[in-house]
Amino acid sequence: MRNSEHNLFYGNDIDGNTIRLDAGESSHAVSVLRIRKDQRLQVTDGSGAIYDCRCVDITRQSVLCEIIGKSIIPRIAPELTLLVGIPDKERFETIVEHAAALGVSRIVPLVMDHCRKPWWESWEKQRRRFATKMVASMKQCLYPHIPQLDAPTSLGSVVDTCEKPLIVADQGGKALRDADLTPFRNKKICCLVGPPGGISENELKILDSHETLTVKIAPTRLRTELAAILLCSRVMGAF
Numbered sequence: 422m423r424n425s426e427h428n429l430f431y432g433n434d435i436d437g438n439t440i441r442l443d444a445g446e447s448s449h450a451v452s453v454l455r456i457r458k459d460q461r462l463q464v465t466d467g468s469g470a471i472y473d474c475r476c477v478d479i480t481r482q483s484v485l486c487e488i489i490g491k492s493i494i495p496r497i498a499p500e501l502t503l504l505v506g507i508p509d510k511e512r513f514e515t516i517v518e519h520a521a522a523l524g525v526s527r528i529v530p531l532v533m534d535h536c537r538k539p540w541w542e543s544w545e546k547q548r549r550r551f552a553t554k555m556v557a558s559m560k561q562c563l564y565p566h567i568p569q570l571d572a573p574t575s576l577g578s579v580v581d582t583c584e585k586p587l588i589v590a591d592q593g594g595k596a597l598r599d600a601d602l603t604p605f606r607n608k609k610i611c612c613l614v615g616p617p618g619g620i621s622e623n624e625l626k627i628l629d630s631h632e633t634l635t636v637k638i639a640p641t642r643l644r645t646e647l648a649a650i651l652l653c654s655r656v657m658g659a660f
Contacts (some may be wrong), residue, residue, distance in 0.1 A: 424645045428489050429471070430464045430562045437489045440464050440472060441488060447484040462486065464563035467556065469494050476485040494565050497524035500505030500609045500658055502583070503653055506533040506616025509646040510547065515646045517551045520568055521558040523653050527569040531576050535537060541573045548572075583611035590614045590652050592642055594635035601634065602659040614649040645650060 430450065438477055442450060442464070450456045456458040456476055464472045464486060470493055474486035507513060507530045520528055530541065541547065548570065555567050580587065588610065589598075613628075620628070638652050 425560060428462065429563050429565070430462060431467060431560060432464045432467050432486075435466065435488075439477075440474060440486045440488060442484040442486070444482045447479075448481050450484050451479060451481050456484070465559070467559060467565065467567035469566055470525055471565050474626070480494040481557075491510060496566055497564070497657065499605055499656070500526045501653060501656060502527040502529060502589075502609070502611045503649060504531055504579065504583070504611060504613040505530045505649050506531050506614065506620070506645060507536045507541055508617050509537065512549060512644065512646040514554055516649050517568070517570060518554045519646075519650045520653060521555040522562045522564070523650070523657055524564055524566065524568075525568050525653055525657075526554065527571065528571045529571045531579070531613075531616070532573050533576060533624060534618050534621035536616045537618075539563045544572055556636045562593075577627050580631055583631075584609045586634040588612045588652070588656065589620075589628065589633050589635045590638050590648050591620070591635045592637060597636035597655060599640055599659050601636070602656060605656075606660065611654060612649075612652050614645060614652060617645055 430442055430446050432440045432442045432446060434443065447469065456462060458476055459481055460476050463474065470491055472488050473490035474488055476484060477487045478485040481650065495627055503525050505516060506526070513530065517528055520535050532541070559565065559567055614637060638648065638655060643651065
């Protein structure tokens with residue numbers, strides 16, 4: 422099996438001391454990585470567990486693995502929630518993919534005043550694709566936690582549940598420094614990035630009634646997806 426120590430498979434069909442990979446994972450394991458019976462591989466359930474497994478039954482549609490050992494990988498600190506005004510579908514896909522790789526805990530897509538065409542009206546169909554992208558990203562970076570992806574919601578319905586202060590990316594904010602993040606150590610953090618077109622006046626009024634930390638993360642105006650990933654990377658990197 423080529424580079425087996427660098428591969429992580431995803432499987433949540435766990436029954437006692439066995440894990441069965443689905444058709445997609447099984448096909449990749451058999452056709453690309455050439456696994457054989459009795460070979461060892463690592464499988465995660467996406468919730469922090471990594472299982473050391475031995476292949477006991479192999480077909481292109483189904484690989485059955487015996488669990489030999491289990492380890493729990495803790496979440497990267499801090500536990501970060503990303504609130505993001507929904508951009509175009511392809512750009513939102515980029516956000517969830519890279520957020521998973523960075524170790525973001527939760528992603529909350531926000532339907533805001535300046536969001537464009539409502540592609541999210543078919544959310545359940547789109548969510549499955551986003552989940553696939555997050556799984557692929559999780560496997561690539563060998564970090565066995567899939568972010569929680571919420572259904573689209575409004576800013577007003579979620580802001581009260583956010584940790585305080587809420588870190589808001591804005592071109593008019595102050596430069597974000599490590600000292601600004603020191604009080605967040607060992608705490609949960611919530612970050613907000615607006616949609617293309619920015620945060621509306623009505624939404625700014627909602628934020629004005631809550632404790633916020635408005636920060637500038639770059640000297641230029643950034644696309645929503647770049648701003649979201651840069652802010653998450655900046656916050657996670659500070660710890």
